[in-house]
Amino acid sequence: xxxxxxxxxxxxxxxxxxxxxxxxxxxxxxxxxxxxxxxxxxxxxxxxxxxxxxxxxxxxxxxxxxxxxxxxxxxxxxxxxxxxxxxxxxxxxxxxxxxxxxxxxxxxxxxxxxxxxxxxxxxxxxxxxxxxxxxxxxxxxxxxxxxxxxxxxxxxxxxxxxxxxxxxxxxxxxxxxxxxxxxxxxxxxxxxxxxxxxxxxxxxxxxxxxxxxxxxxxxxxxxxxxxxxxxxxxxxxx
Amino acid sequence: xxxxxxxxxxxxxxxxxxxxxxxxxxxxxxxxxxxxxxxxxxxxxxxxxxxxxxxxxxxxxxxxxxxxxxxxxxxxxxxxxxxxxxxxxxxxxxxxxxxxxxxxxxxxxxxxxxxxxxxxxxxxxxxxxxxxxxxxxxxxxxxxxxxxxxxxxxxxxxxxxxxxxxxxxxxxxxxxxxxxxxxxxxxxxxxxxxxxxxxxxxxxxxxxxxxxxxxxxxxxx
Numbered sequence: 042x043x044x045x046x047x048x049x050x051x052x053x054x055x056x057x058x059x060x061x062x063x064x065x066x067x068x069x070x071x072x073x074x075x076x077x078x079x080x081x082x083x084x085x086x087x088x089x090x091x092x093x094x095x096x097x098x099x100x101x102x103x104x105x106x107x108x109x110x111x112x113x114x115x116x117x118x119x120x121x122x123x124x125x126x127x128x129x130x131x132x133x134x135x136x137x138x139x140x141x142x143x144x145x146x147x148x149x150x151x152x153x154x155x156x157x158x159x160x161x162x163x164x165x166x167x168x169x170x171x172x173x174x175x176x177x178x179x180x181x182x183x184x185x186x187x188x189x190x191x192x193x194x195x196x197x198x199x200x201x202x203x204x205x206x207x208x209x210x211x212x213x214x215x216x217x218x219x220x221x222x223x224x225x226x227x228x229x230x231x232x233x234x235x236x237x238x239x240x241x242x243x244x245x246x247x248x249x250x251x252x253x254x255x256x257x258x259x260x261x262x263x264x265x266x267x268x269x270x271x272x273x274x275x276x277x278x279x
Numbered sequence: 280x281x282x283x284x285x286x287x288x289x290x291x292x293x294x295x296x297x298x299x300x301x302x303x304x305x306x307x308x309x310x311x312x313x314x315x316x317x318x319x320x321x322x323x324x325x326x327x328x329x330x331x332x333x334x335x336x337x338x339x340x341x342x343x344x345x346x347x348x349x350x351x352x353x354x355x356x357x358x359x360x361x362x363x364x365x366x367x368x369x370x371x372x373x374x375x376x377x378x379x380x381x382x383x384x385x386x387x388x389x390x391x392x393x394x395x396x397x398x399x400x401x402x403x404x405x406x407x408x409x410x411x412x413x414x415x416x417x418x419x420x421x422x423x424x425x426x427x428x429x430x431x432x433x434x435x436x437x438x439x440x441x442x443x444x445x446x447x448x449x450x451x452x453x454x455x456x457x458x459x460x461x462x463x464x465x466x467x468x469x470x471x472x473x474x475x476x477x478x479x480x481x482x483x484x485x486x487x488x489x490x491x492x493x494x495x496x497x498x499x500x
Contacts, residue, residue: 055422056421065448216420219471220475248475248476251474255475255477
């Protein structure tokens with residue numbers, strides 16, 4: 042089973058995404074054998090969480106079984122969240138300009154669902170140390186550190202922090218990630234703590250999955266990283 | 280895939296990570312036949328020392344890409360090489376200044392430069408001044424597709440390394456506009472990733488002949 046923990050649909054203001062569509066994602070998922078992907082709509086990550094979440098649910102309905110929804114929570118707009126029919130909650134402390142461990146995110150943790158959060162080493166909003174703080178406060182919440190902190194100089198530290206918190210997971214997408222680093226993360230934190238994510242359509246799904254498929258990993262570890270771990274976290278939702 | 284050439288690879292140690300110094304084991308693992316390599320000493324220490332280490336390799340699988348540092352009172356190198364690399368930001372010279380222009384006009388080789396070392400405007404000025412020059416733009420990333428497309432439209436003597444062209448279906452988008460012949464497979468490994476770009480090559484939604492052209496360096500290499 043291959044599960045992509047970190048996906049998006051929609052456009053983003055910073056740059057041109059040639060194919061931002063859900064249909065485009067599914068056609069590549071079919072080619073690569075990716076069973077399902079967790080998505081948030083980039084409109085929701087941006088200024089309209091409520092509207093973006095609606096679009097993400099519509100995309101999931103159009104492609105049954107292929108998309109799980111990470112519903113975005115915006116701590117300023119305090120939008121409605123649901124507990125059924127979703128993979129969990131997506132938050133982006135850097136876009137929201139709200140630290141991950143700020144009380145304004147408390148409604149997210151109180152749901153008890155898995156949470157995927159943008160993680161960025163040395164960011165005032167989403168440094169991996171803030172993930173450790175939240176993971177300790179809410180040990181029952183599976184917390185996925187998006188991008189493993191994004192910058193290679195912070196990967197080893199992110200892995201050490203994750204190793205100390207059993208509910209904290211390292212998600213692999215990002216333009217600076219390498220297949221070699223994914224294998225190192227598995228050594229440092231344990232393969233059961235590393236999750237494949239692509240950030241597609243923001244990034245190219247083939248590059249994100251290719252780092253897993255061709256990483257210098259044993260097959261048992263690869264199976265955990267590319268889907269086994271997320272299936273365990275999601276239980277019956279995957 | 281009959282022949283796979285990595286147009287952008289490093290050999291040697293880097294100061295900020297523990298990475299393989301010899302690219303050949305990973306090239307073997309990923310099925311890369313040849314690589315255009317620059318020595319890390321040329322980037323992170325002394326350009327001359329790195330170039331000397333590079334020339335001492337003497338392995339036909341590793342095509343030397345020495346680093347050129349244009350200097351006003353130094354002789355222009357007379358190396359017989361297929362490609363040279365420029366680092367105008369790192370080595371603090373003006374890419375479109377009179378010395379660089381004179382040197383590049385005299386060097387008969389592809390000129391590789393990382394986008395982080397320059398700007399589209401500088402590259403446009405350079406390629407306009409030297410229309411016979413063949414430039415390989417390394418590490419263009421994925422956030423500046425519009426600027427890259429504008430540059431490639433205006434400068435037919437610029438080719439693009441695709442290892443970091445990493446937003447959804449961007450390589451196909453570029454191939455549609457500029458043709459596969461102007462796209463060159465490369466990675467920037469081991470600092471940058473080679474697994475994802477290698478996998479991408481096998482899954483591009485382009486005619487097989489176009490993929491093979493990109494895999495062996497477009498019509499540049």
